[in-house]
Amino acid sequence: MAATIKDIARVAGVSTATVSRVINNLGGYNEETEKKVNAVAKALGYRKNENARSLVQKSTNTIGVIMPDVTTSFYGDIIRGIEDMSYEHGYSVILTHAGSSGSRILESLNLMGERRVDGLIIVSIELHDAAIDALTSLDIPFILLSTMTNRADTPYLKVDDYAAAYAAVEYLIANNHRVIGMAGANPNDPISGAPRILGYTQALRDHGIKVDLNLIKAGDFSFESGQAAMKSFLEDQAPMTAVFCASDEAALGIISTCFEHGIGIPTDLSVVGYDNSKVSYMSIPPLTTVAQPLYDMGREGCSELMDAVQHKIKIESKVIPHELVVRKSVRSL
Amino acid sequence: MAATIKDIARVAGVSTATVSRVINNLGGYNEETEKKVNAVAKALGYRKNENARSLVQKSTNTIGVIMPDVTTSFYGDIIRGIEDMSYEHGYSVILTHAGSSGSRILESLNLMGERRVDGLIIVSIELHDAAIDALTSLDIPFILLSTMTNRADTPYLKVDDYAAAYAAVEYLIANNHRVIGMAGANPNDPISGAPRILGYTQALRDHGIKVDLNLIKAGDFSFESGQAAMKSFLEDQAPMTAVFCASDEAALGIISTCFEHGIGIPTDLSVVGYDNSKVSYMSIPPLTTVAQPLYDMGREGCSELMDAVQHKIKIESKVIPHELVVRKSVRSL
DNA sequence: ACGCTTTACGTAAACGTTTACGTTGAATGA
DNA sequence: TCATTCAACGTAAACGTTTACGTAAAGCGT
Structure with a gap:
């Protein structure tokens, strides 16, 4: 149904390689062909298929987020930070929650693995050994937000x-x-x-x-x-x-x-x-x-993760500063 | 790096077709081969690639959720309902928010289109004409939650x-x-x-x-x-x-x-x-x-959507009942 | 013994891209 | 004029699956 680059190639009278080049702004074509290809693409209502793209590029431009299933406003802020940052970097977030007290964590991890997310953020879930093993064996860069483990190979970002x-x-x-x-x-x-x-x-x-x-x-x-x-x-x-x-x-x-x-x-x-x-x-x-700082935690965690994904570097665990917000519920005696 | 069904096929001495059959429990193989394939798969740490799968099946088992960027506990409940229901049906949710007052809605829609989500849920966003056009031209089943438009072709679920x-x-x-x-x-x-x-x-x-x-x-x-x-x-x-x-x-x-x-x-x-x-x-x-009923709205909306996706039926707009929850902030004069 | 069905596979094309490599023709330089 | 370079493409393989189709062997009924 949906038009592919083959369709465009056929109609525009060029090869799929050229279509791909034009669509991704890679250069190596003259202005005329560029215009023609773009025109045909628009005419056919072409929309690129990120799945096919991911397959050959071996990267999905996707990060996975796993969180507990409790809904406190807590998680909303973190998610928002994550989503904002990933959006700015052209990543999409795929979200799952791990059931009450992480009962679904293994399934969640498996799912993220099958979806081939480029990076993984785990929010506020206490990980048991089996889960940590599953996580590390995924061989996907990850960061823990607002949680940690007793192992050294699980980078985290949290307050003390x-x-x-x-x-x-x-x-x-x-x-x-x-x-x-x-x-x-x-x-x-x-x-x-x-x-x-x-x-x-x-x-x-x-x-x-x-x-x-x-x-x-x-x-x-x-x-x-x-x-x-x-x-x-x-x-x-x-x-x-x-x-x-x-x-x-x-x-x-x-x-x-x-x-x-x-x-x-x-x-x-x-x-x-x-x-x-x-x-x-x-x-x-x-x-x-x-x-x-929930929103910032989301942003920064996501940022570190994307750095790690893109430059293949290790993530350092980090403690972020807390702050006492004084309002009106404490009286001085 | 990661093992593919070709690797399994080679090691197990069978064809990729058989591997695929075993992995997906399609039958058409005897117990021995089944065991061998499963054993090899485990040994190689095989994990299926949902992307490749999606490509040939033309379905990603994924639903997209677009919401506003405000964080009220409001959205947490809806999301949880959506995620629960989609999980139960083997779908993943990919989440994006559409910026303050929907400024990013067109990019969001485009993203969802490129990701080839099977269905789309739009939560609580007021859609302008351009957005509605973009949405319908995506040709992906969708449902509006807690919002609606003045057009008949945009099914919604909301309270009156x-x-x-x-x-x-x-x-x-x-x-x-x-x-x-x-x-x-x-x-x-x-x-x-x-x-x-x-x-x-x-x-x-x-x-x-x-x-x-x-x-x-x-x-x-x-x-x-x-x-x-x-x-x-x-x-x-x-x-x-x-x-x-x-x-x-x-x-x-x-x-x-x-x-x-x-x-x-x-x-x-x-x-x-x-x-x-x-x-x-x-x-x-x-x-x-x-x-x-936020959580239920999420669940039901998601359920309707998946019905529509799987059986290619139309979604009927629906008004869900509200309820007055009486607590203690009103005094009878 | 013969035809037929069934089981258990294998073959190969297809999905929609990207990309290494090859090719062509024109421009360039000496 | 001839070799060389370069721009502008095209060819085809590859990514990891699924699946229609083919096939060989076994089982079965008569």
């Missing part, structure tokens, strides 16, 4: 969760808080959970504050886990003046539950979140939070 | 914004509100803006309430436009008891500004949003809003 959590808690301490809770982190998540808890505990210790395990409520970064944590705090009648949350959404859960119980933020309780996602400035009061 | 807005305002009226403002909608947006405003005005009229144009604050569905609207209402000293917002984020903007000015929700002002996006239940108080 430990340091970021430490900074957040230190900020609370600097505002004279001494009884500080923690909520929303999953201690079994070695990527984003444990380091944030560790940053929290270490900051306390370094300032001579005893860590009270009852003040740490585990969760899964969700709004609901924030709500649950706050309810638990209330049951415990925990004497906190502040709570550090492992995500903005969990912080919102805390605030929401406080609202229901007439606890004022930050008058009665100070809250700091994590992510600086879109909800953080829409909350009441606006949330003080640790910023991960 | 007019009816949904009407229902929301009627709900406020049923709760004895009589002075009701409207915020966040762009009257120049014929898809999502104008119909919501129209639903609002018509509901008022139908219940004998005069429409006061000063009570309608235009916006762009954003949090900021909600804030701006509320500030404007305050300057006007508008005597409203309720306000209907064209988006949840705009509603949050209203609420946020009210909070700053000590105006209680819903005690002093009732608010209803639109979308039932994730932020709606995280707000304080939880937001009463008109639900668009």
Whole structure:
């Protein structure tokens, strides 16, 4: 149905090689033929077939993105960064998500391999050994965003969760808080959970504050886990003046539950979140939070990846700086 | 580098045809050859090349998704629905966004055409004539999600914004509100803006309430436009008891500004949003809003599309039901 | 034993490009 | 004038599959 370069060649009375040259602006033809070929191409409604092109060029100009299936605004920003950057470089992105807690990761990797993506970005998924093996054996350049592994051959780009959590808690301490809770982190998540808890505990210790395990409520970064944590705090009648949350959404859960119980933020309780996602400035009061530069992370990760693809260089793992965004959810005592 | 079926054929001592048959489970070989081929394939680390496959099959098992570049949680849910459904049917999704207010739409369409996607989903983008022409001339089945055009040949799936807005305002009226403002909608947006405003005005009229144009604050569905609207209402000293917002984020903007000015929700002002996006239940108080079933919209739209692709049938435009999700941001007078 | 069907393959063309290499004719230089 | 260069093409192979078609052998019924 669709016209091919053969059709153009026939109609224009030239060879397919010349058509290809004209279409790709490679030179080696005179103006007349160029015009004729272009005219015929337009007349036939020619549209090049990237698949055929990919086949002979052994490169698809495509990058794959694999992400978890949870929808937080978190991923939207990263994706946007990735897509913007890849678009600027003439790449397309093919997207898949890896199921809840990465259950579909192997299928996803396989799919990306079969599609022959030129590069691969994996966002925020904790990779088990089998997955890492599958990933590396694909022999496709890749970068991990907002996650990492304990192996050296898996380059990543992420913020230092430990340091970021430490900074957040230190900020609370600097505002004279001494009884500080923690909520929303999953201690079994070695990527984003444990380091944030560790940053929290270490900051306390370094300032001579005893860590009270009852003040740490585990969760899964969700709004609901924030709500649950706050309810638990209330049951415990925990004497906190502040709570550090492992995500903005969990912080919102805390605030929401406080609202229901007439606890004022930050008058009665100070809250700091994590992510600086879109909800953080829409909350009441606006949330003080640790910023991960999501959009830029997407852009930069994608950029590094494309560099690696095009120049066959290795990607260096990199820690990107966090930043404390002070809004109005923390009170100085 | 990577092994091909030719390599397998050579090593296993069979023809490429047989390899292809085994790999695709087409039958026509005995158990021995099957085992041998599979063994060799595994040994060589064979991975099929979807590109080559697509070339001869004239189908890429791929669907393209084009969306605006704004990141609201809105799109996350739709995408997830699309990706889930397409995954279940063995399709991959290739994603691009069309730039702010669709500026990149023509490039996006062209890209999708060159990639030979089997189907195309366009989310929430207002299409101008040139774009519609480009779209239809692609000759690829497509469906519009949460948008539409004034032409009959562009099937869509969306909620009836007019009816949904009407229902929301009627709900406020049923709760004895009589002075009701409207915020966040762009009257120049014929898809999502104008119909919501129209639903609002018509509901008022139908219940004998005069429409006061000063009570309608235009916006762009954003949090900021909600804030701006509320500030404007305050300057006007508008005597409203309720306000209907064209988006949840705009509603949050209203609420946020009210909070700053000590105006209680819903005690002093009732608010209803639109979308039932994730932020709606995280707000304080939880937001009463008109639900668009985003995830399901993604799923169903994708499903219809794949039906059309596989059975070469036409897609019928469809209006999907909205629903009023009552939470706690409206007070009965 | 004969014809027929079935099974299990192999052969080779086709998909739509790119590209190394060859060819032609004209222009150039001495 | 003749060798050389160069611009402007054309030829054909290659990319990795799928698949229509052919074929040889085996099985089967009578």
